[in-house]
Amino acid sequence: MMLPGFPDAAPLEGFAGGVLIGLAAALMLLGLGRIAGVSGIAGRAFAINSSSLPKSSAWAFLVGLPVGALLIGFSAGIERPEFASWPVILAAGIIVGFGTRMGSGCTSGHGVCGLSRLSQRSIVATLTFIATGVATVFVMGALA
Amino acid sequence: MSARILVPAASGILFGAGLALGGMTNPARVRGFLDVFGDWDPTLAFVMGGAVLVMAIAWRFIPKMAHPLFASGFSLPERSDLTPHLLIGAGLFGIGWGLAGLCPGPGFAILLVAPAEALVFVAALLSGMVLHRVAFDR
Known part of the structure; x- marks a missing residue:
């Protein structure tokens, strides 16, 4: 779907991706009663900031991120990043x-x-x- | 494996998949969203809209539970004070975000897609976090 006036925008993919991110955050809240904040979780995994989140949980979340992106790469396809x-x-x-x-x-x-x-x-x-x-x-x- | 591994692993996978599907693993899309005075790309607004919509529903129901499914209680931020620290930190974060079009989530998410750039960004990200800890000793 194209957004009138914005030929490069991907509103449907964006919204669908956003829903997945929302579900990811809802799952953390439902399962562990916590916020899915990536910077805080990364800081915890590398022992930079203190948190009551178990280190193993922090690592499980961090490892999941590239795995999820790769799964999209194999299925729906992933945009080539421009750095x-x-x-x-x-x-x-x-x-x-x-x-x-x-x-x-x-x-x-x-x-x-x-x-x-x-x-x-x-x-x-x-x-x-x-x-x-x-x-x-x-x-x-x-x-x- | 226990829930304290499986729940965050599943959450991380969903999160990474959402970032990739929504185009947020492409720094050009993020910078395009911030380029409001130029060639604006509103895609990120749809990503944030979808995520906030789902979470707004989650916040209405989940915290009313006696406890989360696999924990004895909720561990949520309760602060509401606006401090110079918050404003300056968020301001700095935005500058870095605009410079490279990357924030922590996409930085980790592209580790297997674009390992070289991702590793440089993640190493720099962690260094910046350590710098803050050294500077403010906390």
């Missing part, structure tokens, strides 16, 4: 890692789990990171 340059990937990774710890979450914890719960902190965090993300892409475009 930024190596130095940008490296610098962005460091900033994202520092920022997620400082801001207590990322797109999954704040943007999906917190926003859907109407958490004041998550609403503010999500609006903030979308705003600085938009500003960053704008400035990079202007400099290019």
Whole structure:
């Protein structure tokens, strides 16, 4: 399905993917009573931040992520990723890692789990990171 | 295998599948969403809409249970205070997100699809998290 005015958008695939992500987060809540926040789970798996989540659970979730993406690659097909340059990937990774710890979450914890719960902190965090993300892409475009 | 492995493993697989299906494993799509003053790609809004819709329903019912299926209680964030730390952290996160079009979920999800780029991003991500811990000692 095409979205009028946005020939490159994939609204149906996007929504279906979003529903799967929502189900993933709902499963964590239903099964273990926890938030599916990737940055917090990654920090726990690598013993960077403390959490009552068992380390084995954190690793099981992290290992599941690439397996799930690969399953889509084998079935529906996965878009070929278009990356930024190596130095940008490296610098962005460091900033994202520092920022997620400082801001207590990322797109999954704040943007999906917190926003859907109407958490004041998550609403503010999500609006903030979308705003600085938009500003960053704008400035990079202007400099290019 | 116990539920404390199977539940997060199934959740991680669903999560990774959702990211890939929704195009979020392609950094160009994420940067396209943030490019509101240029060639805007609204796909990420549909991804977030679908995920938030399902979770909004989940939040209505699941926390009313006496306890989760495989745990003795819920372990959920209860803070509601808006701090400079939260704002600056989220702001920094957005800058990195816009620079590379990657956040932690997709970074891990593409480990088997684009291992070289994913490994560099994940290593940098973890380094940034360690830096925060060193800087703020927590």
